[in-house]
Amino acid sequence: GENVEQHPSTLSVQEGDSAVIKCTYSDSASNYFPWYKQELGKRPQLIIDIRSNVGEKKDQRIAVTLNKTAKHFSLHITETQPEDSAVYFCAARPTLIFGTGTRLQVFP
Amino acid sequence: EAQVTQNPRYLITVTGKKLTVTCSQNMNHEYMSWYRQDPGLGLRQIYYSMNVEVTDKGDVPEGYKVSRKEKRNFPLILESPSPNQTSLYFCASSLVGNTEAFFGQGTRLTVV
Numbered sequence: 001g002e003n004v005e006q007h008p009s010t011l012s013v014q015e016g017d018s019a020v021i022k023c024t025y026s027d028s029a030s031n032y033f034p035w036y037k038q039e040l041g042k043r044p045q046l047i048i049d050i051r052s053n054v055g056e057k058k059d060q061r062i063a064v065t066l067n068k069t070a071k072h073f074s075l076h077i078t079e080t081q082p083e084d085s086a087v088y089f090c091a092a093r094p095t096l097i098f099g100t101g102t103r104l105q106v107f108p
Numbered sequence: 109e110a111q112v113t114q115n116p117r118y119l120i121t122v123t124g125k126k127l128t129v130t131c132s133q134n135m136n137h138e139y140m141s142w143y144r145q146d147p148g149l150g151l152r153q154i155y156y157s158m159n160v161e162v163t164d165k166g167d168v169p170e171g172y173k174v175s176r177k178e179k180r181n182f183p184l185i186l187e188s189p190s191p192n193q194t195s196l197y198f199c200a201s202s203l204v205g206n207t208e209a210f211f212g213q214g215t216r217l218t219v220v
Contacts, residue, residue: 001167009148032206043198043211044151051206089151096141096200096209097167100150 002027004092006099013106019077021102023090026071032093033066033073038101039086047088048075080106110135114199114212121189121219129184129215131199138204140182141166142174144195145214151198157182158204189219 003026013019025033031052036044050057050064050073057064061080066073077084085106090099112133121127131140141156143166153166155174163174171193173185182201186193196216202209 006150034208043214045211046208049206049208093206094204095153095156095164095166096139096202097153098143098151100148 002030002092002095002097004090004097004099006090006102008102009100010103011105013080013104015080015082015106015108017080019080019084019104019106021075021088021090021104022072023074023099024070024072025092025097027092028068028071030092030094033064034091034093035062035064035075036089036091036098037086038089044089077104080104082106082108110210112199112201112210112212114197114215116215117213118216119218121217123190123219124188127186127189127217129186129197129199129217131182131184131201131212132180133182133201133210134180135201135210136179137201137210138179139209140176140199140201141209142172142182142184143198143200144168144193145198146195154184154197189217191219193217194219 006023034049037047038044063076087101138159142154143151157163157176199212200209
């Protein structure tokens with residue numbers, strides 16, 4: 001079955017800096033890669049996704065890149081703000097397998 | 109309002125006492141899935157279902173059962189709960205394919 005690995009497990013940045021979270025997947029049949037943000041005590045919510053026929057997607061301060069050959073995909077957050085502090089999960093479909101999560105802390 | 113609803117939100121039970129956590133969605137989604145969330149381990153898939161009467165094991169199915177008799181409901185059954193099943197559980201649903209999955213509010217289960 002699919003296996004998704006995510007790094008780093010924790011990430012601390014200064015407000016205004018960029019943050020990058022990386023994931024790898026094992027199943028070459030996976031074709032959809034969403035990213036979820038989970039704030040403390042809340043459910044995960046989708047922040048951005050990318051499909052296998054696209055190499056990069058951007059939405060304001062967040063972007064995702066996909067390298068299908070290497071089976072890597074990454075989340076990039078620019079100009080980080082304290083409200084970006086949360087746990088971020090990458091995932092791969094079709095069966096929606098998640099990585100182990102990255103706790104991002106943005107210090108003012 | 110489109111939503112995924114789990115019940116109960118919190119549950120404390122004793123070892124061996126059968127329990128059911130319900131999950132219901134009103135979006136006509138074919139795909140539904142259960143996850144458990146433990147510190148440092150992320151969201152691990154327990155079971156998933158691609159449609160009515162179709163269920164498959166995820167990564168950690170031991171000690172759990174599910175059923176999908178109708179499209180909107182996907183209950184999680186613990187026949188004989190044990191303390192190692194103490195966890196935060198999430199149900200999710202989506203259309204089949206490359207689409208967003210929506211999560212329920214979560215159920216915090218403690219087995220003593």
